[in-house]
Amino acid sequence: MRIKVHPVLGPLKGKATIEIEVDGRRISAIPGEMISSALIAAGIKVFRTTHKKGEPRGYFCGIGQCTDCMMTVDNIPSVRTCITPVSKGMKIKTQYGHGKWEV
Amino acid sequence: MGSMSMLTTDVAVVGAGPAGLYAAIEAAKAGAKTTIINEYVEPGGQLTKQIHKFFGSKEHAAGVRGIDISAKLLGSIDELKVEKRMGTLVWSIFHSNILAIAHNGKSEMLRANKIILATGASENAFAFPGWTLPGVMGAGAAQTLINLQRILPGNRVLMVGAGNVGLIVAFQLLQAGSEVVAVVDALPYISGYCVHSAKIARAGIPILTSHTVKKAYGEISVEGVMVVKVDNQCKPIPKSEQDMKVDTICIAVGLTPLVELAWLANCRFTWVASLGGYVPLYDDKMETTVKGIYVAGDAAGIEEASTAMEEGSIAAISAVESLGLMTQQRAYALRAEAYERLRSFRIGPFGKLRDQGKQFIWRERQKYAERI
Numbered sequence: 001m002r003i004k005v006h007p008v009l010g011p012l013k014g015k016a017t018i019e020i021e022v023d024g025r026r027i028s029a030i031p032g033e034m035i036s037s038a039l040i041a042a043g044i045k046v047f048r049t050t051h052k053k054g055e056p057r058g059y060f061c062g063i064g065q066c067t068d069c070m071m072t073v074d075n076i077p078s079v080r081t082c083i084t085p086v087s088k089g090m091k092i093k094t095q096y097g098h099g100k101w102e103v
Numbered sequence: 104m105g106s107m108s109m110l111t112t113d114v115a116v117v118g119a120g121p122a123g124l125y126a127a128i129e130a131a132k133a134g135a136k137t138t139i140i141n142e143y144v145e146p147g148g149q150l151t152k153q154i155h156k157f158f159g160s161k162e163h164a165a166g167v168r169g170i171d172i173s174a175k176l177l178g179s180i181d182e183l184k185v186e187k188r189m190g191t192l193v194w195s196i197f198h199s200n201i202l203a204i205a206h207n208g209k210s211e212m213l214r215a216n217k218i219i220l221a222t223g224a225s226e227n228a229f230a231f232p233g234w235t236l237p238g239v240m241g242a243g244a245a246q247t248l249i250n251l252q253r254i255l256p257g258n259r260v261l262m263v264g265a266g267n268v269g270l271i272v273a274f275q276l277l278q279a280g281s282e283v284v285a286v287v288d289a290l291p292y293i294s295g296y297c298v299h300s301a302k303i304a305r306a307g308i309p310i311l312t313s314h315t316v317k318k319a320y321g322e323i324s325v326e327g328v329m330v331v332k333v334d335n336q337c338k339p340i341p342k343s344e345q346d347m348k349v350d351t352i353c354i355a356v357g358l359t360p361l362v363e364l365a366w367l368a369n370c371r372f373t374w375v376a377s378l379g380g381y382v383p384l385y386d387d388k389m390e391t392t393v394k395g396i397y398v399a400g401d402a403a404g405i406e407e408a409s410t411a412m413e414e415g416s417i418a419a420i421s422a423v424e425s426l427g428l429m430t431q432q433r434a435y436a437l438r439a440e441a442y443e444r445l446r447s448f449r450i451g452p453f454g455k456l457r458d459q460g461k462q463f464i465w466r467e468r469q470k471y472a473e474r475i
Contacts, residue, residue, distance in 0.1 A: 058237025062244030
């Protein structure tokens with residue numbers, strides 16, 4: 001959920017003017033925001049599953065250190081979504097295990 | 104085949120948080136060609152999400168919010184024409200003066216006469232059954248979401264850790280619109296400042312000391328958490344479990360210096376618990392055991408933004424002195440002033456421990472110098 005009003009930061013200035021695709025589903029995003037932000041705003045919590053046990057992982061450290069939030073972005077696997085900004089028409093996929101390089 | 108281009112600079116600063124920004128400003132002011140490199144696409148580090156007002160004295164911007172300090176520093180960086188390389192990862196250091204940098208999938212080499220590592224810290228994890236479920240995240244990670252990205256991580260939150268980070272972020276989650284169910288801490292007391300815990304108490308949020316997380320549960324993401332009371336040996340007390348329905352668990356159990364680059368550069372290290380773990384050895388000029396490589400801020404031991412800024416300055420003053428861009432007398436005087444200001448932060452029960460940690464590092468650095 002987006003924080004539209006904030007007692008210190010004021011009203012939300014950014015507007016969700018672009019669309020990205022997540023597992024075939026179109027969601028809106030604010031230019032410049034991180035992929036993980038657009039996903040969480042759309043209610044998506046599971047970003048990938050682990051290689052051995054298939055356990056779900058999501059946003060954890062927010063600074064590109066833990067690699068829990070890695071997804072396949074425009075056919076490139078293991079992109080850290082918390083430090084990668086969205087761009088128009090970006091195709092994002094939930095990553096299973098190590099993912100597949102499809103370039 | 105294309106050969107890698109070699110870029111050059113006088114002073115390379117790695118990290119554009121409070122320590123790095125101060126270092127870059129000080130180096131550029133002295134006339135050094137300065138390059139600041141940051142992995143995140145925007146500079147400012149953790150300042151960009153700190154919407155609370157700072158403490159301390161006027162020199163340390165007391166009463167000013169972190170976000171406003173950041174904006175001012177970024178203005179100075181631009182005025183001084185510091186070269187900015189944002190969204191750029193430093194993936195190694197070669198021959199103690201060449202930084203391997205990558206931007207948009209392309210690697211380049213940057214030769215720097217002096218390197219200042221201001222790489223900051225990462226949050227400590229806390230393992231309990233269910234801690235890997237989506238919905239469990241660092242308190243700082245949640246703070247990034249709410250204050251920088253303007254996204255609510257969840258509706259009902261449990262905060263683990265009643266230190267300053269836990270208390271501040273719990274309050275900021277409230278400001279953002281989440282319900283904070285409780286703050287728990289295994290310690291029998293609240294370790295954060297009273298001014299922060301008082302805000303939480305006034306909001307009617309219970310701060311449960313001598314409590315910890317037994318487990319988090321949920322199908323594919325957090326649906327709830329079992330909190331348990333612990334005795335003074337930190338052992339769970341049977342039948343004291345409380346089931347709390349939450350969708351988010353924030354972990355605020357300390358920070359660890361991010362020092363991979365110092366390891367890669369072959370700097371000597373020591374363990375200092377009060378400063379967050381392994382830190383590179385350095386002297387009062389913030390120079391590590393590798394000549395020309397300096398360290399500042401949380402990467403030199405976990406403290407706070409105000410101390411990080413001073414250390415950034417000290418490192419840069421020493422670097423430009425060594426480059427011959429500043430006289431020894433002036434550098435000595437500026438460092439002495441910075442240490443005088445630092446003194447006010449390194450007193451009191453917490454500050455004193457950190458001060459002792461710093462003194463320990465300097466002594467270890469001295470011993471190392473005597474050995475070689």
